[in-house]
Structures are given as structure tokens and as C-alpha cells.
Amino acid sequence: MRVIIAGGGIAGLATALSLHAAGVESITVTEAATEIKxxxxxxxxxxxxxxxxxELGLGDELAAVAVATRELAYFNHHGQLIWSEPRGLGMGYHWPQYSVHRGRLQLMLLAAVRDRLGAGAVRxxxxxxxxxxxxxxxxxRYGGSEIRGDLLIGADGIRSTVRAQLYPAEPAPxxxxxxxxxxxxxxxxxxxxRSMIMAGNHDQKFVAYPITAPDADGKVEINWIAERPFDRSAAGRGDWTRPVRVAEFLPYFEDWRFDWLDVAATIRRAGAAYEYPMVDRDPLPGWTHGRVTLLGDAAHPMYPIGSNGASQAILDARVFSDALARxxxxxRACEIYEAERRPATSAITLANRQMGPELVLRRAHERAPEGFTDIERVLPLxxxxxxxxxxxxxAGFDPVLLNERRSYDATLST
Structure with a gap:
């Protein structure tokens, strides 16, 4: 069986590894960039x-490039604690939760694909x-060349070429x-x-978490996101790598200084900053057309709420490879995969528009905009x-249900 995967990001590479583990021998990943950085x-x-x-055998490699998140905590814009909970093993899961630099994760997956499938598997x-x-x-088709296969998987992101051909009248994100x-x-x-925090409300928010272990000086690399409404001129931007001067948005967070974190200083000391509008797409009525289907952000781009984008893409990859192997x-594999994943991801996309788990920030702010002395009186436990x-x-990560769910580890019969 010959499978073509359009897109060499996390979704495409995870799909290649999943299909290889399921026993698919001919897998070609195509990537528009001349070099994956x-x-x-x-x-x-x-x-x-x-x-x-x-289960794909990448546990040790992942642990080496990521930080196992210990807790998730929500605060109002005064720095007062609204809600916190343990994460990963501390919540009773059989697996950790990780924070990781996206590029390091992608290169880890790329190395695994080239090692297992061969150096020419990614073009x-x-x-x-x-x-x-x-x-x-x-x-x-790729300009003047073409690749033939039994199946094409569009894992080519929010501005997917595959999706655009299937739905040519769809508007921009x-x-x-x-x-x-x-x-x-x-x-x-x-x-x-190892803490991940979210502070603010539904209009203005700051998120931060470490993505490296402490160095010799006790310092970590803190990943942060500052979020708020902005003028309409930003709406057309869709490039995560668009650089922006910190001075353009720092004034909105200048007075955000908590006992446990100086938000303004964290932003000010950043080596670089990038701007991106909060975009998604409406759920589609279908992902599959014959021997072509969509996966990851090409299928279900969603707001980065609930830390779910990359995770859902990896789930897509495993569900699809399991269906194909069975x-x-x-x-038929496309039908089974879509029947399981499209309703689930559509529901997440819509829930994320309503803030998902970050709803606690909205409710705390609406009920106590000037802060509180007792959160229980504002937002009961x-x-x-x-x-x-x-x-x-x-989103599919209830601890009991996840721990007991069957593995997506079927392999093609010979």
C-alpha cells in the first residue's frame, strides 16, 4: 500500500510513524519548505x-526534550488563584503531560521518521x-512532478491545499x-x-510555562503568550513566525506584577516575540473524498484553548493508522477514522470558542472583576x-477513560 502525506509538520510526521508501526511499507511525506527548521x-x-x-516507542526521546507539567493553575488579572489541579501522573494518568518547544518536537519526530522509514521518506x-x-x-501533483499512491492524507495545516481543493468556496480562516x-x-x-499558569479573563490573558529544565543558574526557558483584542488590521495575518516588537503590546501588561510572577518583566526580557490572530475554521461536513482525507489542522483548526491542537492531530494519526490496519x-479506513474523529474534533472546536476549560477565568471576572477574598463565594469548587x-x-483525556481505553496499535495482516 502506498500512502502520500502532504505536510511535514507534527501531524504529518506522527501519521507517518503511526502508519509505519501499523505495517504500511510505502509512505512518502511531502513538505513545501526546502528545509524543516x-x-x-x-x-x-x-x-x-x-x-x-x-506506544510508538518515543517515550524516552520525548522526555529528553520536554518538561513534565506538574500543575495547571488559573488566576485573575490581580494574581489571585481561581483554580489549580495536578497534571499528568499527579492526576492519576498513566502518562505525563509535557510542555515542549514545537520545533524540538518536530525535529524529534523527523529524526524518528528518517531512522525508521529511511532518509528519503520525507521530501x-x-x-x-x-x-x-x-x-x-x-x-x-507538485509543480512539474507527481507522486502516485493508494491514499492521500492532507496534513498540510490551516491553509491546506487539500482542503481548499475539496472545499474551494470556503472563506479564509x-x-x-x-x-x-x-x-x-x-x-x-x-x-x-513545572507549573503552567493562565492569568486574566476572557478579553485579556497571560499564559506561561517552562519548556526546559533548570540550568546551572536555576533558570528555565519560559514560554509565554499574551492575548487581548486588537485592531482589525491584524485579521489577515496567518503566520506564526511574524516578528513583532515587544513595545507594541507591552503597555497592555505593564502593571501585571504578581507576588509570584512579574509579567511585564517576563515579556520585556524576551529574545523575540511573534504575533498571530486567534483564528479557526468552521467544522466541515466531511473530510474524505474517495482516497483523500484530511488530518490535524487541515481537518479541524481550532483556537489554542485547552492545550489541544497538537494532541488532537496525534490522536488523528493513531486512529487513522489503526483503522487502516484493521x-x-x-x-473504508477513511470512513471509520472520520466517523470517530470528526464529531469529536468538531465538538472541541466549538467548545474552544466558548473558552473550554478557561471558562473559569470568564466567570471569576464577571462575578468579581475587582478581585475576591474567598473564591468559594465567587466560583464554588x-x-x-x-x-x-x-x-x-x-477532548478525550478523562483520566479513567483514557487509562482504560484500548490501544490504537493494530497492524496489517500479512
Whole structure:
């Protein structure tokens, strides 16, 4: 069986590894960039994604490049604690939760693909221009060249060429009026060296977490995100690597100084900052057309709420490879994969538009905009727990359900 994967990002590389583990012998990953570089900043991998990478034999490699998150804590913009919970092993999962630099994760996956599938499995400088799908074969075209296969998987991101051909009338990604500014800063850790924090409300927020272990001076690389509404001129931007001067947004956070973290100083000391509008797309009525299907951000781009984007892409990869291994039929595998993943990711996309687990920030601010002396009187524990638990169930990482779920480890029969 010959599988073509358009896109050499986390989604595409995870899919290649999953298909290889399932026994698919001919896998070609095509990537538009001429060289895959460690771009981006920090992301999170939730335990359901860590389980999948661990079952692919990448547990040790992942632990070497990532930080195992100990807790997730929410604060208002005064720095008062709203809600905190343990994460990963501390929550009872069988797998950790990790914070990691996106580029380091991508290069780790790339090295594994080249080691297991061969150096030629990933073809850079191959920008997909169009595809043609017939009853028994699909042809992917790249300028003047083409690759033929039994299946094409579009894992080519939010501005997917595959998606655009399937849905040519779809508008540009939808912007909600918020802008993210992202960067990393070398500094002493806060609340220990493995905490992820979110502070603010539904309009203005600051997120921070370490993506390296402490160095000899006790400092870590802190990944941070500053978020707030911005003028409409930002709406057309869709490049995570667009640099921006810190001075353009620092004034909005200048007075954010907590007992445990100086937000303004963290932003000010960043080596570089990047701007990106908060965009997603409406859920699609279908991902599959014949021997072509979508995966990852190409299928379900969602707001970066709940630390779920990369994790859901990795789940896509494993569910698809499992379906293909169990059926041995590309068309049937696409149907099974889409039936499981499209409703689930559509629900997450819509929930993220309503802030997902970060709803606690909105409710605390609406009920006590000037702060509080007793959070229990503002947002009772039972309500906070239900918001967190509901999102875990929706996104597929409820601890009990995840720990007991079967593995996506089927292999093709010979």
C-alpha cells in the first residue's frame, strides 16, 4: 500500500510513524519548505497524545526534550488563584503531560521518521499544487512532478491545499478579534519549575510555562503568550513566525506584577516575540473524498484553548493508522477514522470558542472583576471541578477513560 502525506509538520510526521508501526511499507511525506527548521515556540502535549507517542516507542526521546507539567493553575488579572489541579501522573494518568518547544518536537519526530522509514521518506521542497483521485489511485501533483499512491492524507495545516481543493468556496480562516503575542524568556521559574499558569479573563490573558529544565543558574526557558483584542488590521495575518516588537503590546501588561510572577518583566526580557490572530475554521461536513482525507489542522483548526491542537492531530494519526490496519482498505479506513474523529474534533472546536476549560477565568471576572477574598463565594469548587472535568471528557483525556481505553496499535495482516 502506498500512502502520500502532504505536510511535514507534527501531524504529518506522527501519521507517518503511526502508519509505519501499523505495517504500511510505502509512505512518502511531502513538505513545501526546502528545509524543516525548529520554528515556533512552546506547545503542550496532553496525556492522551503522550500515550500515543509512548506506544510508538518515543517515550524516552520525548522526555529528553520536554518538561513534565506538574500543575495547571488559573488566576485573575490581580494574581489571585481561581483554580489549580495536578497534571499528568499527579492526576492519576498513566502518562505525563509535557510542555515542549514545537520545533524540538518536530525535529524529534523527523529524526524518528528518517531512522525508521529511511532518509528519503520525507521530501522537502515539494509544495502540493493539486491532486486527482480515481477509483483505484490518487495522484498528487507538485509543480512539474507527481507522486502516485493508494491514499492521500492532507496534513498540510490551516491553509491546506487539500482542503481548499475539496472545499474551494470556503472563506479564509475566521478571526475572533483577539491577537496572541508569543515568545520565550530565560528566567527563574515560578511556583516550582513545572507549573503552567493562565492569568486574566476572557478579553485579556497571560499564559506561561517552562519548556526546559533548570540550568546551572536555576533558570528555565519560559514560554509565554499574551492575548487581548486588537485592531482589525491584524485579521489577515496567518503566520506564526511574524516578528513583532515587544513595545507594541507591552503597555497592555505593564502593571501585571504578581507576588509570584512579574509579567511585564517576563515579556520585556524576551529574545523575540511573534504575533498571530486567534483564528479557526468552521467544522466541515466531511473530510474524505474517495482516497483523500484530511488530518490535524487541515481537518479541524481550532483556537489554542485547552492545550489541544497538537494532541488532537496525534490522536488523528493513531486512529487513522489503526483503522487502516484493521480494514486493509483505504476507503473504508477513511470512513471509520472520520466517523470517530470528526464529531469529536468538531465538538472541541466549538467548545474552544466558548473558552473550554478557561471558562473559569470568564466567570471569576464577571462575578468579581475587582478581585475576591474567598473564591468559594465567587466560583464554588463544584462548579470549577465540573468545568475542568467536562472538557476532559469532551477532548478525550478523562483520566479513567483514557487509562482504560484500548490501544490504537493494530497492524496489517500479512
Amino acid at each position: 525548529p520554528l515556533g515556540v512552546g506547545i503542550n502535549l496532553l496525556p492522551h497524545a503522550v500515550r500515543e507517542l509512548t 522537502t521542497g515539494h509544495r502540493l499544487t493539486r491532486f486527482a483521485s480515481g477509483p483505484g489511485e490518487v495522484t498528487a 475566521l478571526w475572533n478579534g483577539l491577537v496572541l503575542w508569543r515568545g520565550t524568556t530565560r528566567a527563574l521559574p515560578f511556583r516550582g519549575d 480494514t486493509g482498505e483505504p476507503g 463544584a462548579e470549577r471541578e465540573e468545568i475542568a472535568a467536562r472538557y476532559k471528557r469532551l
